[in-house]
Amino acid sequence: MKLAIASGKGGTGKTTLTVALAQAAQAPVQLLDCDVEEPNSHLFFTKGDSKRDVVTVAVPHIDPQRCTHCGLCGDFCAYNALACLPTETILFEGLCHSCGGCMRLCPHQAISERQQRIGYIDQWRHGQIDLFSGVLDVGQAMSPPLIRAVKRHQQADKLILLDCPPGTSCPLTTTIHDADVVILVTEPTPFGLHDLQIAVETVRQLNRPVAVIINRSDLGDQSIHDYCRSKKIPILLQIPFEKRIAVAYSRGDGLLDALPGLQPQLALVLNQARKLYRENLT
Amino acid sequence: MKELIVISGKGGTGKTSLTACLATLAEQCVIADCDVDAANLHLLLSPRVHHRTPFVSGEMAVIDETRCNQCGHCQQLCRFEGISPTPPYTILPSGCEGCRVCAHFCPQQAISMVPRQCGEWYRSVSSAGPMIHARINVGAENSGKLVSLFRQQARQLAEEQQSPWLLVDGPPGLGCPVIASVTGADAVLIVTEPTLAGQHDMVRIIDLLEHFSMTGYICINRWDINPEMTRTIRQIAEQRGVSCVGLIPFDRQVVSAQLKARPVIDQPDSIAAMAIKDLWDNVHAILSTP
Numbered sequence: 001m002k003l004a005i006a007s008g009k010g011g012t013g014k015t016t017l018t019v020a021l022a023q024a025a026q027a028p029v030q031l032l033d034c035d036v037e038e039p040n041s042h043l044f045f046t047k048g049d050s051k052r053d054v055v056t057v058a059v060p061h062i063d064p065q066r067c068t069h070c071g072l073c074g075d076f077c078a079y080n081a082l083a084c085l086p087t088e089t090i091l092f093e094g095l096c097h098s099c100g101g102c103m104r105l106c107p108h109q110a111i112s113e114r115q116q117r118i119g120y121i122d123q124w125r126h127g128q129i130d131l132f133s134g135v136l137d138v139g140q141a142m143s144p145p146l147i148r149a150v151k152r153h154q155q156a157d158k159l160i161l162l163d164c165p166p167g168t169s170c171p172l173t174t175t176i177h178d179a180d181v182v183i184l185v186t187e188p189t190p191f192g193l194h195d196l197q198i199a200v201e202t203v204r205q206l207n208r209p210v211a212v213i214i215n216r217s218d219l220g221d222q223s224i225h226d227y228c229r230s231k232k233i234p235i236l237l238q239i240p241f242e243k244r245i246a247v248a249y250s251r252g253d254g255l256l257d258a259l260p261g262l263q264p265q266l267a268l269v270l271n272q273a274r275k276l277y278r279e280n281l282t
Numbered sequence: 283m284k285e286l287i288v289i290s291g292k293g294g295t296g297k298t299s300l301t302a303c304l305a306t307l308a309e310q311c312v313i314a315d316c317d318v319d320a321a322n323l324h325l326l327l328s329p330r331v332h333h334r335t336p337f338v339s340g341e342m343a344v345i346d347e348t349r350c351n352q353c354g355h356c357q358q359l360c361r362f363e364g365i366s367p368t369p370p371y372t373i374l375p376s377g378c379e380g381c382r383v384c385a386h387f388c389p390q391q392a393i394s395m396v397p398r399q400c401g402e403w404y405r406s407v408s409s410a411g412p413m414i415h416a417r418i419n420v421g422a423e424n425s426g427k428l429v430s431l432f433r434q435q436a437r438q439l440a441e442e443q444q445s446p447w448l449l450v451d452g453p454p455g456l457g458c459p460v461i462a463s464v465t466g467a468d469a470v471l472i473v474t475e476p477t478l479a480g481q482h483d484m485v486r487i488i489d490l491l492e493h494f495s496m497t498g499y500i501c502i503n504r505w506d507i508n509p510e511m512t513r514t515i516r517q518i519a520e521q522r523g524v525s526c527v528g529l530i531p532f533d534r535q536v537v538s539a540q541l542k543a544r545p546v547i548d549q550p551d552s553i554a555a556m557a558i559k560d561l562w563d564n565v566h567a568i569l570s571t572p
Contacts, residue, residue, distance in 0.1 A: 037291075040482060043482060168319050191298065247508060
């Protein structure tokens with residue numbers, strides 16, 4: 001099962017819960033940190049030996065011997081990444097989306113592709129947990145290619161947990177579009193509710209089963225409950241605000257370090273997610 | 283006019299609540315909500331919409347089913363998971379980046395490109411001044427283009443109104459929308475929290491500001507959750523030339539103010555509000571000195 005843990009609003013506890021669910025699974029699990037702009041899952045594990053793979057994307061390389069500056073590639077590029085001047089064709093790497101169109105299109109075979117680094121993926125093993133953490137290089141604008149590279153490590157025979165980027169736009173949809181179940185972590189505040197509604201619309205548009213976890217459940221009002229009831233979204237877990245959880249988190253300790261008694265409830269969350277997955281298959 | 287961008291790297295550190303307070307404290311300002319994915323500023327500043335404009339950005343592929351013979355060539359060429367992996371081949375809007383490759387190379391000429399409706403943006407009047415904000419469609423690209431458009435509109439508005447301040451609520455992370463938010467601004471205020479994740483994400487934002495040679499300041503929200511970590515974060519920032527302009531204590535009144543749809547600055551007995559007033563005085567003093 002591919003279980004994505006997301007939230008429209010940032011800082012609701014996505015990473016904390018993803019790590020805790022991985023620890024509560026007591027089975028081989030892959031934890032993929034797809035929040036590549038600000039990956040934090042690894043902070044909750046002791047440092048061990050990691051393996052690092054650099055991730056690259058293909059960008060065009062123009063052979064000046066062959067290029068006639070005909071301008072076809074510049075006209076084609078949807079991102080204005082190629083400027084064709086009378087005597088020179090210039091690439092703006094930051095704008096290129098690596099679609100490969102210019103290379104296929106060039107009538108003079110003047111364009112080939114070279115690999116350009118955008119970030120890396122670190123891999124660790126912690127007991128039964130294989131952690132993959134994608135890290136976008138600072139100054140790089142586009143995260144989806146790196147997210148796709150992290151997701152290529154998925155192994156279908158394992159429980160896969162995806163720690164998602166915040167928001168509801170392309171980084172999120174790249175992460176969750178093929179997830180089996182999406183859990184949205186929220187908090188019972190007007191911000192939490194507003195962003196939850198947008199996230200639910202996004203997940204439902206992708207036809208993924210959705211469930212909710214309410215964090216800091218006692219700091220706010222009942223509006224999340226009312227909303228979930230009206231939309232028939234199951235609430236799998238509620239975690240009240242406790243200063244010792246906040247303090248443990250601040251040090252890089254996990255939810256289960258602060259509240260070991262939560263393990264059975266988290267295992268139950270995984271079972272409920274599996275049930276949603278099976279129901280969706282039938 | 284001074285343009286101040288509020289960002290955080292990590293989400294949920296209190297960026298929007300703080301921006302709403304600063305906007306209320308600034309005597310005259312224009313406000314832009316550039317966190318278009320999870321736009322929340324309007325929940326605190328109750329804007330009345332004066333103008334709405336559709337936002338169209340880029341294109342999306344559409345397959346003409348009557349012409350398509352399911353050859354699968356488009357699926358092989360697409361690098362964005364924009365076409366379903368198995369027949370019948372359909373465009374997956376969540377993946378399509380509008381590159382035009384499938385449309386150009388389709389042997390049946392069955393694919394065309396259509397403009398992509400990304401949402402609407404608004405020019406409004408809020409309780410703290412004129413405001414630019416948006417509602418983007420589900421799954422639309424969180425393009426830096428919208429952020430750039432907003433800042434340009436907001437600057438124009440600030441100049442028209444001769445407003446001394448432009449306050450921008452920025453997006454989380456450090457990718458495309460963040461880069462579009464910070465470049466060319468007068469100063470960036472980073473809102474962080476005394477946690478390992480807050481520290482980690484702040485360091486990456488400082489790297490980003492250095493990359494673009496920009497001036498930044500930090501403030502630490504809920505600093506008293508872990509005073510030792512607050513000290514560490516402050517030291518790290520100051521070693522990088524980023525000074526701390528405020529420490530805001532944990533205060534349950536922030537949530538109770540949010541439930542009343544008001545910035546916490548309105549609650550006279552709030553300890554967070556008092557700290558935010560000091561923070562604004564510091565920012566004001568720093569940015570007003572030529």
